[in-house]
Amino acid sequence: xxxxxxLTRWDFALLAVTAVGVGLAVVRYAAGIGSVANIxxxxxxxxxxxxxxxTMIALGGVGFTITGLVEVLGVHRYHSLLRPAVLMGLLCYSxxxxxxxxxxxxxxxxxxILVSWAPTAxxxxxxxxxxxxxxxxxxxxxxxxxxxxxxxxxxxxMRVVYMPLMLLGVTLSHLHQSSLGTLMTLxxxxxxxxxxxxxxxxxxxxxxxxxGPALAxxxxxxxxxxxxxxxxxxxxxxxxxxxxxxxxxxxIFQLGDLVARGAVDAxxxxxxxxxxxxxxxxxxxxxxxxxxxxxxxRQSRRALAVACxxxxxxxxxxxLNVTVIGxxxxxxxxxxxxLGEIGITIGITAGAMxxxxxxARILPIHEELASTPVSERRAAAPAxxxxxxxxxx
Amino acid sequence: xxxxxxxKSKAMIQDNTRCIGCRACMVACKSWNDRPADHTDFFAGPxxxxxxxLDANNYTLITFNEIVTGARPDWVFGRQLCMHCEQPACxxxxxxxxxxxxxxxxxxxxxNRCIGCRACMQACPFLIPKYDYENxxxxxxxxxxxxxxxxxxxxxxCATVCPTSAISFGDRDDxxxxxxxxxxxxxxxxxxxxxxxxEVGGTSVLHLSSVPFEQIGYVTGLPNTPMPDLTHRxxxxxxxxxALLYAVFAALTWITHRRSHKQVDGDQGKTA
Numbered sequence: 001x002x003x004x005x006x007l008t009r010w011d012f013a014l015l016a017v018t019a020v021g022v023g024l025a026v027v028r029y030a031a032g033i034g035s036v037a038n039i040x041x042x043x044x045x046x047x048x049x050x051x052x053x054x055t056m057i058a059l060g061g062v063g064f065t066i067t068g069l070v071e072v073l074g075v076h077r078y079h080s081l082l083r084p085a086v087l088m089g090l091l092c093y094s095x096x097x098x099x100x101x102x103x104x105x106x107x108x109x110x111x112x113i114l115v116s117w118a119p120t121a122x123x124x125x126x127x128x129x130x131x132x133x134x135x136x137x138x139x140x141x142x143x144x145x146x147x148x149x150x151x152x153x154x155x156x157x158m159r160v161v162y163m164p165l166m167l168l169g170v171t172l173s174h175l176h177q178s179s180l181g182t183l184m185t186l187x188x189x190x191x192x193x194x195x196x197x198x199x200x201x202x203x204x205x206x207x208x209x210x211x212g213p214a215l216a217x218x219x220x221x222x223x224x225x226x227x228x229x230x231x232x233x234x235x236x237x238x239x240x241x242x243x244x245x246x247x248x249x250x251x252i253f254q255l256g257d258l259v260a261r262g263a264v265d266a267x268x269x270x271x272x273x274x275x276x277x278x279x280x281x282x283x284x285x286x287x288x289x290x291x292x293x294x295x296x297x298r299q300s301r302r303a304l305a306v307a308c309x310x311x312x313x314x315x316x317x318x319x320l321n322v323t324v325i326g327x328x329x330x331x332x333x334x335x336x337x338x339l340g341e342i343g344i345t346i347g348i349t350a351g352a353m354x355x356x357x358x359x360a361r362i363l364p365i366h367e368e369l370a371s372t373p374v375s376e377r378r379a380a381a382p383a384x385x386x387x388x389x390x391x392x393x
Numbered sequence: 394x395x396x397x398x399x400x401k402s403k404a405m406i407q408d409n410t411r412c413i414g415c416r417a418c419m420v421a422c423k424s425w426n427d428r429p430a431d432h433t434d435f436f437a438g439p440x441x442x443x444x445x446x447l448d449a450n451n452y453t454l455i456t457f458n459e460i461v462t463g464a465r466p467d468w469v470f471g472r473q474l475c476m477h478c479e480q481p482a483c484x485x486x487x488x489x490x491x492x493x494x495x496x497x498x499x500x501x502x503x504x505n506r507c508i509g510c511r512a513c514m515q516a517c518p519f520l521i522p523k524y525d526y527e528n529x530x531x532x533x534x535x536x537x538x539x540x541x542x543x544x545x546x547x548x549x550x551c552a553t554v555c556p557t558s559a560i561s562f563g564d565r566d567d568x569x570x571x572x573x574x575x576x577x578x579x580x581x582x583x584x585x586x587x588x589x590x591x592e593v594g595g596t597s598v599l600h601l602s603s604v605p606f607e608q609i610g611y612v613t614g615l616p617n618t619p620m621p622d623l624t625h626r627x628x629x630x631x632x633x634x635x636a637l638l639y640a641v642f643a644a645l646t647w648i649t650h651r652r653s654h655k656q657v658d659g660d661q662g663k664t665a
Contacts, residue, residue, distance in 0.1 A: 034526030041448060041523045044511035072642050074649025105509020105524065105531040112489040112508055122624050123512050124488035125631060167646065171639045175631060182627045186482055186516050186620060189612065201627050329520060330446065 001148035005361040010226075014354040021347010024340050025102055033105065036340030042333035046324055052099030052345045054180060054319040056092050057130065058208045059312070062219075063089020063137055064173035065212025071166055077235060080367040081216045083144060087365060088219060090137040091352040093130065098348050122183040129176030136169035144363050178205040184322050192326040193263045194277045200322070206253060207315050210246040213239050214288075214311035221305045227360060229368040237298040240307070244292035247311060251285040276317070276325050284314015402597070403498040403543055404565035405552060406572050409602045409609065410582050411559035412470040414441075414455055418551035418560060422453045425539060425550035447473055449525035449534040453551060458609040469602075471609035474551075475500060475521045475536035476589055477597035478619070483513035483522060485621035491533075498565065498597040499538035507533060518593055518615050538597065565597060572599050594619035 028036045039046040066085035069075050101107040114131070118124040139158065147155045181204030188196045197203060217236055224231035258267060267274060291297045291307035298304060324335065364370060423430070428450045433443050442457035453474040460469045481500045484492040491506035492513055509531060514522045522535045539549035547553075552562040561571065569590060576583045588600035592615045600606070607613040 029529070032527045032529050032531065037526070040526070041446070041514065042520070044514040044524060068642070072646045072649070074646070074652065105511065106507060107509070109489075109506075109508040112506055116489040116506070118488050118490045119628060119631075120485040120621055120625060121488045121512070122628060123486065123510060125628060127488055163646065167639060167642050170642055171635060174638055175635060178627070179631075182624050183486075183512070185623045185627065186486055187518075188623070189518055189615060190515075332445075 001145070002362050005358065007358075011354060011357060014350045014357070017350035018347050018354060021344045021351070024343045024347065027340070028102060028344070033103075036338065036344070038335060038338040038341065040333070040335060042329040043324065043327065043335035046335055047320075047337035047341045047345065048099060048103040050320040050324040051316065052103065052348065053096050054323055055316045056096040056099065057177065057180060058204070058211055058315050058319060059215055060089045060092030060096065061173060061177055061208035062092070062212040062215040064133075064170045065209050066216050067140075067166060068170045069213075071163075072170060078216075078239060080232075080235075081220060081239075083141075083365045083367075084219050084223065084360070085212070085216050086137060086140050087356060087359060088215065090134070090141050091356055093134045093137060095348045095352045096130070097134065098351075099345065102344055122179045122186070125179045126176045126183065129172045129179065133169055133172040133176065136165055136172065139165055140169065144365070148363060173208075174205060177208040178202065180204050181322075187327075190327045190329060191322060192273045192328065193261070193266045194258070194273055195318075195322045195326040197257050197261060199257055203254065203257070206250050207318060210243075210250050211312055211315045213243045213246065214308040217243065218305055218308040218312065221301050221308075223360060223366055224301070224368070226357075227366060227369060229366065231301065232368070233299055233301075236304070237295075240292055240298040240304055243308070243311070244289060247285055247289045247292060251281070251289060254281070254285070273326060276321055280314055280317045280321055283310055284317055285311075288314065401497060402565045403538075403562065404568040404597045404599060405538075405549065406561040406568050407472045407474075407598060407600045408559045408561070408575065409470055409472065409600060411557045412455065412472065413557055413559075414457060414468060414470045415556060416455050417554045417556060418472070419451065419453055419455060421550040421554040422536070423451070425542070426452055426537065428452070447521065447535075448523045449532075452534065452536040456610050460604055460608055462604070469604050469609055471602070471606075471611060472600070473519075473521070473610075474598060475538065476519050476592075477536075477538050478593055479595040479597070480593070480619035480621055482516040482518055482593070482620035485624065486512040486516035488512065495540060497540070497543050499540035499543060501537060501540050502533055502535065504532050516620070518620055519612055568599055572601055575601060591617040593617070 024036055033039065037046065037048070039048070062085045066078065066081050070078050070082050100110065104110060113124060113127040116124065140162070143155050143158055143162075146158075178201035181200035181202070184191060184196070185198065185200050217239055220236055221231060223229070258264065267277060288307045288310040291303065291310070296303070297307055359365060422428070431444060431450055435443075442455070444451055444454065447454050453472065456471040456473060458469045458471060459466050461467070462469065477494075477498055477500045479494070481492065481494055484490070484494055484500060488510060489506045489508055491503045491508075492500060493503075494500050511522075511524060511533075513533060514524060522533050524533060525531045539547070539551075542549060548562045549560075552560040561568065563571075569587070572587045572590070576585055576587070582603055583601055584603065584605060586602075586606065588602070588606050588611060589596035589598050594617065600611070602609060605613075
């Protein structure tokens with residue numbers, strides 16, 4: 001545990017953006033959702049749900065994908081990605097909860113889900129699973145600071161129940177990641193044929209699994225740069241190979257589903273829907289697939305980061321297409337997110353990144369930091385990071 | 394969550410061929426539900442219709458549709474209100490059961506259970522539930538079928554005031570028979586379609602019209618199966634999936650950890 005970290009200008013920039021988001025949220029609570037947001041009667045779910053909930057939860061899937069890879073499938077080679085993945089998962093889910101508190105009309109009533117019995121509602125299932133999983137993530141992550149704080153005896157007790165709880169977390173993730181898709185299967189009359197599918201639950205689950213390694217790789221490369229350790233490119237390149245497979249399989253899955261449903265005409269029509277679809281397929285799947293298949297890209301930090309960033313952007317666009325962009329209600333109704341809506345979500349994202357950055361410096365999150373000799377770390381690294389993480393074996 | 398139509402289940406016929414567009418139903422609805430009056434705006438749309446769509450202050454709306462019938466353009470009226478589905482998508486989507494179908498037919502809203510997720514608005518195939526976004530403690534707003542009046546043995550407010558008997562109210566079985574009788578006795582007046590008889594598995598409001606429903610702004614192309622079936626297929630297997638996945642993952646973990654026994658011993662020292 002190293003409390004003496006120095007905040008950089010990046011930290012202050014993130015804090016400033018978070019403060020703007022908090023200010024906008026204050027306006028929202030004081031004067032109602034309509035005062036900051038453009039969501040309306042035709043589009044009750046907009047950017048807040050499409051990005052702040054749907055995409056945040058998908059990105060939070062990094063927690064269960066890397067945990068599943070390392071702990072369930074036993075690929076211990078990626079062990080050093082585990083703690084960052086769990087922390088990112090925790091922060092993404094926390095961010096989604098914060099978003100929910102802004103997005104719900106009556107957030108003070110949210111506990112009502114936990115005392116209701118509504119097994120027909122996809123949102124009920126999502127709410128329960130996400131709530132339970134957030135607790136699992138908290139438990140998993142809490143072992144790191146508790147150990148550092150000298151609560152070794154408690155951590156030993158926690159280790160006894162770690163395995164069953166970890167398995168619970170991975171299982172719950174499969175359920176609610178797919179249920180986010182189930183949510184949208186209810187409205188075939190609203191969602192464009194390009195995106196509405198019987199198989200949306202599986203598509204959503206698959207895309208959450210696909211985005212996990214991409215986010216883990218991107219985080220690893222960013223951490224290597226900003227915290228100043230030497231990335232193990234062989235390890236990260238092999239994960240990029242897995243990622244290429246995942247992206248390729250998802251591309252086949254999505255296009256195959258479209259063909260099977262007979263939606264090829266819609267794909268080739270010159271509508272805005274088709275444009276958004278091709279942007280999703282082209283920049284979010286095909287381009288990163290080609291990049292990830294190239295060995296040079298997998299060995300290049302910058303190119304690999306770009307490829308993984310494209311995968312993440314593609315999942316964002318997919319979720320937006322399914323929940324917002326692909327919806328048609330009445331022909332005169334439109335929805336474009338307001339600056340206020342976007343400002344709050346950027347604030348939440350910046351806040352989560354700030355917390356991650358701080359925790360990554362005061363806690364032993366990255367194993368590489370402990371094993372990289374101080375002399376080989378980058379000069380750009382914050383002073384605090386140099387004192388590393390003595391607790392990491 | 395849903396009650397299948399029982400003998401007591403009520404229904405309403407909205408006979409658009411009898412409607413003269415007086416909007417007494419809209420006024421009575423506002424009055425009974427204590428909704429404030431709106432400022433009247435003309436929008437670049439069909440004639441004298443106001444407002445353009447349902448909202449938090451308007452639970453029902455007479456739509457004015459300019460349609461060429463015979464030789465000249467004419468107004469053909471339509472009406473929007475909650476259809477009170479037999480198996481409502483809104484209630485099935487509500488995570489807190491704030492919406493439910495009652496024995497008598499109305500789909501009612503319990504404001505004390507609402508968290509404001511707006512899943513019902515997203516779910517409704519007829520685009521009915523609306524929200525008051527300007528409110529700090531907003532609520533879902535939609536036609537109640539005057540559930541309180543029906544329970545007291547009265548007709549809904551709109552059915553009470555209609556001067557041309559365009560709105561009829563009674564037991565659902567009787568209303569279906571009546572709608573069929575009207576179409577059979579005046580085939581020239583009606584198109585042979587009772588909107589709401591089969592749509593999404595049947596509704597408690599049945600519409601009749603002289604022109605195809607898509608021409609007067611109704612949502613058409615809906616399936617005849619209940620909307621909740623779409624999600625139910627997936628959700629009902631959730632508990633089984635949970636058990637199955639947990640068992641599979643536990644087995645996988647056991648196998649992989651046994652295989653790399655030595656490595657695991659080292660790794661378990663590290664936490665997640």
